[in-house]
Amino acid sequence: MENKITGAPENDYRINTDIQRGVEVKVIVDGHPVKAYEGETVAAAILATGRRALRTTTLKHEMRGLYCGIGICFDCVMVINGIPNIKTCQTFVKEGMIVESQKAEGKWREQK
C-alpha cells in the first residue's frame, strides 16, 4: 500500500485557528491510510476527510453516520482492530489502528 494520505489539505475539514493538535498518527480506514492526530476520535478523523457514512445497517443496508455524538445512539459504530460495534465518537485514534466500515452486525476477526 502506498503512503497516500486521504484527506489532503483541500479536503480537510479541520479548523486550524486557535488550536494546536497532538502528535500526527496514521490510521488505516478501509485499507487506506488516513492522517489523524492524537486526541481525535476515530469519528473526527474520518469526518475530517469529508466522509460521513460509517456503516451500513442490517435490514435495509442503509448508510449511517455520526448522529448523537455522545455515545448513546450506536449509529457511528465501526470495526476497530477486528472488534465490531465500537463507538467511533468515543474512541480515540492510535497509531496503526485498523478501522473498517461495519456491515450489519459486523464480524469479529479472530484474535491471536
Place this chain on the structure above:
Amino acid sequence: MKKSDNIVIIGGGPAGIAAAIEVARAGAYCTLIDEAPQIGGQVYRQTSKSFKVSEKPLNTEQLRGKSLLAEFNEVADHIEILSSTSVLGIWKNHEILWASEGTSGVIYADQLIIAAGAYERPVPFPGWTLPGVMTVGGVKSFIKTMYVKPGKRAIVSGTGPLIISTAISLHKIGVEVLAVLEAGNPPWSSPVFLKEWADVDFARDIAEDLEELKHNNIPLLFNYTVCEARGKNEVTSVTYSPVDAQDWKPIKHQTTTVDADLMVVGFGFVPNTELTQLAGCRHEFYQGIGWFVLKDELMQTSVPWILSAGDSSKISGAILAEEEGRIAGVKATESLGFVSAHEAKKRYEKPLHRIRTFEKFRNVINEASAFRKGMFELIRPETLVCRCEEVALSQVKEATDHGVGDLQSLKLFTRLGMGPCQGRNCAPSIGEYLHHTLDRTPKEVGRINPRPPVKPVTLGVLAQMAIEEKEINSDSFDAINKGGMI
C-alpha cells in the same frame, strides 16, 4: 475510606462535579463515575489533553465551566474519578455494577447521587437516519472538542436556546448556516424578552446569542421545522416548512427545499432515567417533556439512599444542574453525619435561592419547548421510528391495529427498543405517539423497562471483574443472567 461512608456520584457533568465539590468540602470522600475520558459532561466538555487551545476570550458559559472545574481541582484529592466508565446496573443492596475499557467491577454506595444528564429528544422525520443528520448537542460538543467541521452548509432545526448557540458555533468555524428553524414561539421571540428576564443570567446568555445571530445575518424563523432530509448516502438537501403555532403541524404546501449537507436537529432533551428506574425510584410524567424522577427540594428520590440532581431528573440546563448538584452533595454528607443539620441548612441556602429565582424561567422555557403532537405528521409509513432495529411507522401501526397499546408490548411485537440504544431514541417519541393516537394515558402506554446491563457490554468484560472486588454479592450476577443479556 470506611466502607460505611461510601458516597458514589454517577455523572461528571455540572451536577456531578458540583456534588463532588460539596462532598469534599464537608470533609468526606467520594467516587465519581463518568462515561467520558475527562469530566465536564456535555456542556463543559473539555478539549482532549493532546490539544493545545490558544487562550481567547471565553463566553459566559465557558467561564462558568472553567470556574467550576477550578473549584473541583482544588478538592480533587477527596475525589476518586472512574472515567470512561459506564454504570450497568444498580441493586437494592446498594451495589453498583460498572464497566470500563475491558474490565468491570462492583462498588458499594451508602449514598448514591445520580446525575446522569439528559440526551436529545428523538423526533423522527423522513431522512433523519441519513449521515449528515446530527443532534445539536452532538454537533456542539464535536466542534468544541475536535475542531472539525461536520459539514459545509447547514440547516439547524428544533426548539429551545441550544439551536441558537449551536448555529453560532457552526458559523464561527466557517460552516454556512442557511437558517435556524424554531418550531415554537419561545419567550425570546418577544422584543421585550431581556427586559422581562433581566435578572436571570441564562436569559442574558440567550439574548447575547440572539444578538450574535442577527449580527451575522443568520435567519431565525419562528414556527418553522425541518420536514425532510434527502440524499442517497448522505444528506444533500433539506426541506422545511412553517408549522401551526398551536400544535406544530407542518404546513406542507409551503415547503422550501435547499441544498445542504448538514441537518442539525434539537427538539429539547429527555432526562436519562434508566438508572433511577432501575434503582426503583418513583417517576412522573409531564406532558410534552416525558418521564422524570420524582424528588424533593433536597434532591431526595423515593429511595432513601438515592439522590438525583441535574437534567437526569428535570431538564433545566447547566446552571441549575450545578446548584442541584451542590444540594445533593451537602445532603449526602448530612445523611452520613459529616455535617450537622444546622450547617447543612446554611449550605442549602444559596443554591436553593438560585433555583427558586430560576424556577419561573425554567417553566416558561419548558412550556415553550414542550413537544407538540403536530410533529407526528412528518412521519411517513416507511420512516424509521426505531433507528437500531429499523422499525418503520407502518409496523407500529400494524401492531396498534392488532390491539397493542403500550411500549412494552410494542417492543415484543416489533423489536422497537430492542437494539443497542435500548429504546433511548425511540421510546420517548413513540410513547407520545401512542399516547396521542390511541388516546391512552402515559401510564397505560408505560415505558420500556431498562434492565442491567443498561449499556451493551461483552461477557468477556463482565468476566474481567476487578480482583479487589472479590466479595461481591452473587445476586448481581443472577440479576444479569435474568436481565436483558440474551
